Each structure stands twice: as structure tokens, then as C-alpha cells.
Amino acid sequence: MVLPPDVSQAEFDRAIAAFRNAVGPDWVFTSDDDVALYRDAYSPMWSEPEERVASAAVAPADVGEVQAAVRIANDTRVPLYPISTGRNLGYGGSAPALSGSVVLDLKRLDRVLDIDEANASVLVEPGVSYFDLYRALRDTGAKLWLDCPDPGWGSPIGNALDRGGGYTRAAFRNHFDAHCGMEVVLPSGGLLRTGMGAMPGAKTWQQYKAGFGPWVDGLFSQSNFGIVTKMGFWMMPEPEACLIGRIYADKYDDLHALVRILTRLENSGVVNGMPGFGSPLLQRRVPADPQNNDPNGATQIDQALHDAFYTGDDAAKALIAERVKSTGRSCWSALVKFYGPERMVRLQWEIAKEQFGEIEGVRFGDPEFYGFPLSDADLEKIHKPTFGIPSLSVFNFGIRTDLRPEPMVGHQAFSPVIPRTGAAIFEANKVFARIFTEEGLPVPPFNLPGCVWERALMLICIFPTTHDVETNRKYRKALRRLIAESATRGWGEYRTPVAYYDTVMSTYSFGDHALLRFHETVKDALDPNGIVSPGRYGIWPQRNRGGPR
Amino acid sequence: MSRPVAFVLAAAAVLACCGTLYAAKPGPAPQGDPARGQAVYTRWCTACHGRGPGHPGTQSLQVKYGGKLPPALEDRTDLAPPVTVQFVRHGFALMPPFRKTEISDAELRDLAAYLARNRK
Numbered sequence A: 001m002v003l004p005p006d007v008s009q010a011e012f013d014r015a016i017a018a019f020r021n022a023v024g025p026d027w028v029f030t031s032d033d034d035v036a037l038y039r040d041a042y043s044p045m046w047s048e049p050e051e052r053v054a055s056a057a058v059a060p061a062d063v064g065e066v067q068a069a070v071r072i073a074n075d076t077r078v079p080l081y082p083i084s085t086g087r088n089l090g091y092g093g094s095a096p097a098l099s100g101s102v103v104l105d106l107k108r109l110d111r112v113l114d115i116d117e118a119n120a121s122v123l124v125e126p127g128v129s130y131f132d133l134y135r136a137l138r139d140t141g142a143k144l145w146l147d148c149p150d151p152g153w154g155s156p157i158g159n160a161l162d163r164g165g166g167y168t169r170a171a172f173r174n175h176f177d178a179h180c181g182m183e184v185v186l187p188s189g190g191l192l193r194t195g196m197g198a199m200p201g202a203k204t205w206q207q208y209k210a211g212f213g214p215w216v217d218g219l220f221s222q223s224n225f226g227i228v229t230k231m232g233f234w235m236m237p238e239p240e241a242c243l244i245g246r247i248y249a250d251k252y253d254d255l256h257a258l259v260r261i262l263t264r265l266e267n268s269g270v271v272n273g274m275p276g277f278g279s280p281l282l283q284r285r286v287p288a289d290p291q292n293n294d295p296n297g298a299t300q301i302d303q304a305l306h307d308a309f310y311t312g313d314d315a316a317k318a319l320i321a322e323r324v325k326s327t328g329r330s331c332w333s334a335l336v337k338f339y340g341p342e343r344m345v346r347l348q349w350e351i352a353k354e355q356f357g358e359i360e361g362v363r364f365g366d367p368e369f370y371g372f373p374l375s376d377a378d379l380e381k382i383h384k385p386t387f388g389i390p391s392l393s394v395f396n397f398g399i400r401t402d403l404r405p406e407p408m409v410g411h412q413a414f415s416p417v418i419p420r421t422g423a424a425i426f427e428a429n430k431v432f433a434r435i436f437t438e439e440g441l442p443v444p445p446f447n448l449p450g451c452v453w454e455r456a457l458m459l460i461c462i463f464p465t466t467h468d469v470e471t472n473r474k475y476r477k478a479l480r481r482l483i484a485e486s487a488t489r490g491w492g493e494y495r496t497p498v499a500y501y502d503t504v505m506s507t508y509s510f511g512d513h514a515l516l517r518f519h520e521t522v523k524d525a526l527d528p529n530g531i532v533s534p535g536r537y538g539i540w541p542q543r544n545r546g547g548p549r
Numbered sequence B: 001m002s003r004p005v006a007f008v009l010a011a012a013a014v015l016a017c018c019g020t021l022y023a024a025k026p027g028p029a030p031q032g033d034p035a036r037g038q039a040v041y042t043r044w045c046t047a048c049h050g051r052g053p054g055h056p057g058t059q060s061l062q063v064k065y066g067g068k069l070p071p072a073l074e075d076r077t078d079l080a081p082p083v084t085v086q087f088v089r090h091g092f093a094l095m096p097p098f099r100k101t102e103i104s105d106a107e108l109r110d111l112a113a114y115l116a117r118n119r120k
């Protein structure tokens, strides 16, 4: 068992006894087997001394018990690491940023407190998963969709606090932006409600976000300034229809126009569902294509073609043109989604086609049209999160296939935000391929962005984590270089695994790290004992400043 | 119109008796209830291991066994309870372990009984 760096065994034992008293002995986990359940199953530091591990876990049942745990932590200086559903795999799982922290597992706060169909909003506790909320919506018959990330195993609160994203309309797929009102247990143990919730008896907590005065909600995302015990979310009313259109372009350089036109359509509200890009030629599916029986990586790579996408010179373009001809597959595809009344989505698709018509030789697939409820046949073939349905189908990206007899054991994500241009996509891919080559690692297939966020693009590069220390070290070194070299070009990570928190935070360095110093000032003011999630997102309290020694 | 609801999503009665079952205690292990185990399976396992397409666990086991064993766990007749316990508490490949706040020891015993109900 690993103790927090500056806590004695006696103080730790006193904390555990007090936790048992506060939440009941069944809900304090201290045995090695039980604590191991909180390891990051995808840790890129698996079994190395640097792997971040908890010392124990405490699972309160309600807000009062959360406050009691926080008071005990202040009294004994034992740091807590709150999780909602703890499925942040790829970005740290349920393991703390500082080894020895006690995980505060909020899974037992599992009530859907309100479903307001007319206002299209819900109020939930942290232990409510996407699957749970989906069931609750169905049980009440409310015609509301929830926007979920690819895996439905997480929670609206945990995901939003890590600023995760989904697949439907922009207002909902940015999960933090879609929230309306929070309740937070502060590091002092006090209770705060934000937005209209600050007014006792407010009638509009889930209707008006800002309340009065500074809007502080953002401070509780990607941070360690408090423990969120309730959050309201705006839901998407079930649309009358959804139309999915596909656009195909054959020339390598067409990517520039595809991105430009799609961006204009989205910014002007014509395309209102999450769009994306793919490459039929490379057999790269568009994020939001169904993840059924043809996972990426299930087909043999055409190495010359794969290399040509990175090189992009005249010879490469000629090879690509030849392959387009010989295979009949387009170089690029774009996917656009429209949600709304049937007449409207059909018209929106017509307008989109007109605008994409600027690209010479562009072709359009037959649109997929869906009304609701979906038929069983549709349910089998669709990408469920596009329709507000939680799923775990995404995991077939790493399962056994005939070409990969051993399944993956985990992954980590490098997720830089880049400008919304074709040029940025090409440039970023080239930089990443060079770094991988220099680091002696296989170059991943050409990466095409999803458009989770409005205005920007984000490349999500998935790299394996393994149980082999040397392989993990190699990937970590490469990832650190990717982060650093991206920063020199002005591309920053939106989120990162725990192993890279400090590295990424150090790239947001304008004004001699003014932003980090601001965070530290807030941290010291709110949490003088440094008991909430020390080190999360590179924010270390005074007592651990600079990271664990 | 607001619909206040308070779905208690975990089965409180089941959770109340957690923490005792697979501890190294002498005496026979208590039997699980397959009917309750089916509910646990539906809630926690089907998203990956359900029958039919779109279930990565099922797809992966289809490749592994090439049809020699049924790919959906519910259709297996060889899953002894300790095997289920091992996978749930230790995970495998991309499947992470499940914590006791998710599947309690009592629920795990029921789940194991459900998957062993047709054991030959």
C-alpha cells in the first residue's frame, strides 16, 4: 500500500477509522484486491514506480457523507481523489494523479433527481451513468435524447468535468457546455450551488446558466477545486428526423475545400449534427460511422498508399489518383448530419449538396433517412451515440480480428486541437509521422479529425498501452515529443492522460505560465490543505507544488 | 411540466450484504441466484457481450473460438463461477475490472450463478 507522500501511517490509520465511521465499514476499501480495482486499467505506466495508485477508496452514499469525508481529509491531511463513474480510460481511469490519495468513489450517489421534458433538462448525481440515464428517460417516456460519448459506461458528470464530447448537435455534444447549474462540495466541506441554484428556492436552476455575478462553473472542470455532487444538463428534444449525407471527393487536394465548405455549413447552422471526415481509399471510417463488423485495422494496410498520404508530393498524388481509379474508392469522404423536421433536413441536405458542388467531380451518397422510434433493423446497424443511445460498440477498435489475434490491452490518447483547415490536417499528420519514425515506432494510419468542437478540429491519435515496460516507455517518450512539438506549432492538447498532465500544462505558458499561476492561486485559496485531487491537470497544491518528490 | 423522479439505480438490499462472499472464509460459498444474476448481466455485461452484431466482446470471442464455443457468454455451458469472478474483478484486454460499488460481491455471486446455470 502506498501512503500519500507526506502523511504518516498513524494519521492515515486515523483517517481510515474516521471514514469507516462516516460512511459505514462496508464502504471503505483498504485490502490490496479492493484497492487494485481503482488502478488505471490502461495505465501507460503499468507496474512501473511512476504508476499512480490509490491507498484506499471511500464510497459515500450522499452529499452529507461527502462533506464528512472532506472534513476528515482536512483534519488528517489525507488527499482525496473524487471520481463519478471512474471510466476515464485512455485519460487516467479511476486512478489518482498523486499516488497514495484515497479515491472518493461517488458511484453510490446514483439518483436521477429530475427529468423536465418541457424544459428538456435533467438533474443528476455523479454515479448516474449514461446507460442509467437512458433507462430513466425511457422509463418516464420523456422524448429527450442524451448526448453520449462513444462508450456509454461513463457518466454525464464525470465526462463533462473532464470536458468530454459526443456526437449530436453542437450545443449538446460539448458536454460541459451543455450543463446548466452545479452543486459542489468545496475543499472546506462547505456546499456551493452555481448559477440560479445560488438563490434558495430558485425556479430556473436548469433553465438559466449564469445566475448573477462571475460565472464560476468552468473552474470546476479539468480542475481540483471542488467535488461536484449534482449537475443539470440540457437534453436534445427527440427530433422528427435525422438525415445523414455522405460526400465523396477523389483528389488528394480536395481535402482543403471539403473542410472549408463543411465549416461554413456548420457555422451557418445548415449542418447541425456532428460532421466528420474519412478516407474510403485508406478504409478509414468517419468517426460516427457505425462501428459494427469492420473495425479500423481489420484490413491489410497498403503500405505504399499509406506512405503517400503522408508524403503528399506529386509522385504521391499520382499514386493516390491511380489507386482511386483502380479500386473505385474515393480519396476522401465527409459525413454530415441533420436533425429536425423531415422537410427541413431534406432541404438542408439539398443546400449542403449545392455548396459541396463547388468541388470538381464531387459525388454524393444516397442519404440515410431515419424517423423515430428506430426500427430493430436500424438499431442493429446504426452508430448509436448519433441517436442518443449509449453503447460500447466502440471497443471493436481493439478486439481480436483475423489480423490481430491478440486483442489490445489498453490505449492512451494524444488529442491536439488544430485549426479547422485541410492544411492543418496535412501538416499535423506529417509532423506526427516524422516523430514516430524518429522514435522507432510504427507510423499510425493517416489521421482524420472528428468535428466534436465547433470552430476547431481535433485529431485523436490512439496509441496502445501494454503490460511491457519498455514498450510503454517508448510510447511515453514519443507522446511527450508530440506534445512539445505540437506546442511549438500552436497546437494544444484538449485533455490528456495523467502521465502527461504536467507536460501539457507547461505548454500553456503564455506570460511566464500566468495561467498555471492563476490556478495555483485559486487552489491555495480554496484548498489550503491540498486535499482535493492534488496534481490533477498539473495543478499542485502548495504542499506538493512542483509535483510529487 | 417537471417530473421529479428518484430512481435508486442500485439495488440497496443487495448492496447491503456486500463484502463477505469471496473473502477467504472457511465454509461453503453461498449460492447465487441466477434470476437476479440475469438482471446483473443485462445491466452490466450485454453492451459488450450481448448476442448478435455490435457487441465487441461477442465479436472478439467469435474470432477466438471460431464457432467452437458460443460467442455470447449467456449461451456458454462451461463457465464455472470462479471464472466469472476472475474476469469481473480482474478484467481482460480492453475490459477493465468492475468495482464493488458497481457490481457488489453479492451481485457477482448471482451473475456467476446465472452464467453457470446451464453448466455441463
Ligand SMILES: Cc1cc2nc3c(=O)[nH]c(=O)nc-3n(C[C@H](O)[C@H](O)[C@H](O)COP(=O)(O)OP(=O)(O)OC[C@H]3O[C@@H](n4cnc5c(N)ncnc54)[C@H](O)[C@@H]3O)c2cc1C
Binding pocket: A082, A083, A084, A085, A086, A087, A088, A089, A090, A091, A092, A093, A094, A106, A126, A148, A149, A150, A151, A153, A154, A155, A156, A157, A158, A159, A161, A162, A163, A164, A165, A166, A226, A227, A228, A229, A394, A395, A533, A536
Ligand atoms: C474506446 C474509448 C472511446 C472513448 N470515446 C470517448 C468519447 O467519444 N468522448 C469522450 O468524451 N470520452 C471518450 N472516452 C474517454 C472516457 O471513457 C469517457 O470520457 C468517460 O465518460 C470518462 O469517464 P467517466 O464518465 O466515468 O468520468 P470519471 O472517470 O468519473 O471522471 C473523470 C475525471 O473527472 C474528475 N471527476 C469526476 N467526477 C468528479 C466529481 N464529481 N467531482 C470532481 N471531480 C470529478 C476526476 O478527476 C475523474 O478522474 C473514450 C474512452 C475509450 C476507452
